[in-house]
Amino acid sequence: MARPITPRALTRARLLLTESADVLALRARKELRRQLTAVSSSDSPRRRRAYQVGRQAARRGINTLTRRQVGWVATLWRARWLADNRYEITGWAYERGYGYPTPPRFRVFLRRPGSRLRVQAQVRTVSEMEINGFATRAEFDYANTGFVATFDLAPLVADPSPEKWQVHVEVTGADGRTRSGTLKYRHRRGSARVLGAGTDASGVQLVPSWRRRRGLFFARKVPTALATGLRLDRRHVQLDVGLRGLAPVRAELVSRQARRPLRMERTAAGTVRLDADVPETWVVTQAAEELEAETEESALDRGRRLGDESEDAIEEVGSEQGGDERSAATVQERLGQQLVAQTYRVVLTDADGSEHRVATALGQGDPVQSTGSGLMAYAGGGGLLYLSDTSSRLVVTEVRLEPGEAPRLELGGTWGGTLDAVEMTLRGRRQELPAQAVLHPDGTWTASVELLRSQWGGPEQLPRTGTYTLRATDPAGGSVRMMSSPAVVARTPEKLDVPQARMRLEIGKGRALVLRVGLTRGEHELGSFHQRRMDRAYLEGEHAPQRSVYLESFYGRLATCNPYAIDRVLARDHPDWTRYWGVADISVPVPPGAVAVVEGTQAWFDARARSRYVVVNDWLRRRFVPQPFQTVLQTWHGSMFKRIGLDRPNVGASTRQALETERDKWDVLLSQNAHSTEILRSAYGWTGTFYEEGYPRNDALVQGSGEAVRAALGIRPEQRAVLYAPTWRDNAAGLVVFLDLHRLTEELGDDYVVLLRGHSRTVGHGASVRQAGVIDVTTYPSITELFLAADAMITDYSSVMFDFSVTRRPMIFYVPDLDAYRDDIRGVYFDLEEHAPGPVVATQQQVVAAIRAMDDPAPYAGRYARWVERFNTLDDGHSADRVVARLLEGLESTDGP
Secondary structure: OOOOOOHHHHHHHHHHHHHHHHHHHHHHHHHHHHHHHOOOOOOOHHHHHHHHHHHHHHHHHHHHHOOOOOEEEEEEEEEEEOOOOEEEEEEEEEEEOOOOOOOOEEEEEEEOOOOOOEEEOEEEEEOOOHHHHOOOOOOOOOOOOEEEEEEEOHHHHHOOOOOOEEEEEEEEOOOOOEEEEEOOEEOOOOOOOOOOOEEOOOOOEEEEEEEOOOEEEEEEEOOOEEEEEEEEEOOEEEEEEEEOOOOEEEEEEEOOOOEEEOEEEEEEOOEEEEEEEOOOOOOOOHHHHHHHHHHHHHHHHHHHHOOEOOHHHHHHHHHHHHHOHHHHHHHHHHHOOOOOOOEEEEEEEEOOOOEEEOEEOOOOOOOEEOOOOOEEEEEOHHHEEEEEEHHHEEEEEEEEEEOOOOOEEEEEEEEOOOOOOOEEEEEOOOOEEEEEEEEOOOOEEEEEEEOOEEOOOOOEEOOOOEEEEEEEEOOOOOEEEEEEOHHHHHHOOEEEOOOOOEEEEEEOHHHOEEEEEEOOOOHHHOHHHHHHHHHHHHHHOOOOOEEEEEEEEHHHOEOOHHHHHHHHHHHHHOOOOEEEEEEOOOOOOOOOOOEEEEOOOHHHHHHHHHEEEEEEOOOOOOOOOOOOOOEEEEOOOOOOOEOOHHHOOOOOHHHHHHHHHHHOOOOEEEEOOHHHHHHHHHHOOOOOEEEEOOOHHHHHHHHOOOHHHHHHHOOOOOOEEEEEEOOOEOOEOOOOOOOOHHHHHHHHOOOEEEEEOOOHHHOOOOOOOEEOOEEEOOOOOOHHHHHHHOOEEEEOOOOHHHHHHHHOOOEEEEOOOHHHHHHHHOOEOOOHHHHOOOOEEOOHHHHHHHHHOOOOOHHHHHHHHHHHHHHOOOOOOOHHHHHHHHHOOOHHHOOOO
């Protein structure tokens, strides 16, 4: 008798078929390339053109229809000037679809269009595992395709041609196959974007620039005005400017919003001296920063429309906008009489009215800065001279990592102005890393940033993945702008040697220093090639079971919810079992005694493959295939008001198939109540085992206390804490906050505090709210603890309504989009207005009124009692005990796992 085909066998077969399809696609690609290559050497121009068109079409088709990728990849990672007209670039290059088992040979050279002239670079190959992290759907390991190329640009100084020189890269593999092309991509948070000019002793400038889709170019320029001497003393600037064929009649400092005259004196033939006292009249405000950001963004947009994203083009466009009278009027209208802190260019105007911007020989060294409340001079895009008001800036000139068990960043730089003190922080979207900063009397400053930080009173962890920008404020809370010196820019991107983390220094907008924290994976776990390799080994391998449990909550973004409560019982009653927690990155804290395994690491694959039990509260997704010895407990993460699964409107065939594939991985489905049992049976077509035992995560709500949480959050004993916890929307990526929080806190007054809790799906979108009277607790690990800390809750359609009711505390349902959500967006299971255990309101005024009336429970006492009877009868404080007992029933009588 034939054995029946199990759902798990079907799942494994689908994945194997996918891999088989990839093999067939690879064969088809090779055959197509063979046929195309047959005409590539033809003497007929038409046949050669047909080859090029066919190759491009094949590439597009293969890349679109399969997971196989082909094409030329050449990336500029870092760029910097060395001494004596030498220029160094770092990057990588390879042809996708071909492997390089040994490091390829590189030729990197400059070529001028229309000429056979070449400038060869000295090249050395490097191996860099980070390259794999940028490879899309890679079939091969490209870590050994890195190079460092150094050009001697003296021939460009001597070349009088106005044509630009373009960088080309040629790669030859061990099999002799050669592929060449220009640089196609660049790292946009570092020296590859902030391309500074170099100035020869003769006064000739070599200006690198980046052209979209065309790569890196060098232009030879002979400035008509070059600053050869520069002196700054507080608010006074003095310049000696050498002239070439220029007879200026006027000199000015020109910013985006202002023009200031400079006194001009001819000191010798071909030289003028410029000087001025720059008035200290500019005030930095939040509105000013927003306006400046808009101006920079519009400059970038215009640069893109012109097909030029080079740094000098963006700065020039921005300056041209600032010189326009309408721009200044716009500033006045937005800010009243207050203007933005200025950054000036020095401009000479000749008798014909033509403007000539003054260049500078300042290179990638530190900027020149005056003492006291003065100015700072530095080289900007295109080799132009820029003057900036240092009363609104601090300059980062030194960054150093202090490694060890408690790694930290040591920062240093220069400052000017009348600051008495400054607060610094590396600010991310959802986390801040404070810096201990000191301003020294000699015009320097130092700061230290501890990289191990505790969040919400938890254990010290490395920062969350993301970008952290160095920011500063004065004692009054005003923004103090910061920039990195050219020497610091030239180092970036720079990897930091921090154990268990991938960190690097980068440069952000306005040359701000940025700390980038990436996924915590080892060298042989980075990128799609190694991920697919481990996927395949996991799928095809035989895995021995071990005495362990794998737990996961909200795709590893948190270690909470029902799996956390089950973990606590396992730790108490079965301490001999290993408890693995799958986490999105190393910053996610896990329960004491548990082992964190970061998604995509070998340890993560092993834990999933060998654990006897798998406990999760959301989908396991494509990368999990149940083993024959495993029991998978799907706890889910809430009872249902909004429709889920197959019950949603307009469920397509692909969604249905994905849902059924996921469902077939489960063995047991946990339900909070009879209402959820019936819905899960329908929404997932579930005919398997149910554990209808209440929710383990709610055990703590029965007898727990929120006093410690309130104290940790800084809530005063007499304050009323209102938790605002809206759910996510299918038609919006970020947090949907219909309440005007500023107006709400003003109306409620200091006796109330709002705890803002975004849905776990929205953590990666937007930033934490920083506002008086509001505590953004979106990243707080346990929402159960927040329930205990809150005196009342405002929600909409979130399943938190079924958990918070265990506390019997007031709930307010703020649903201004109820009709659209019910009828068009998602659909619901019951009439909220008829059954809700609290007021259902649609305006902010009604929310305020409901909060003020929440001390009187009488109007909704009957509804609340019926709600609890329907949804919370099993939430008695012992749910986790019952679930673990049923899950491990009969286990102790067996030998081994």
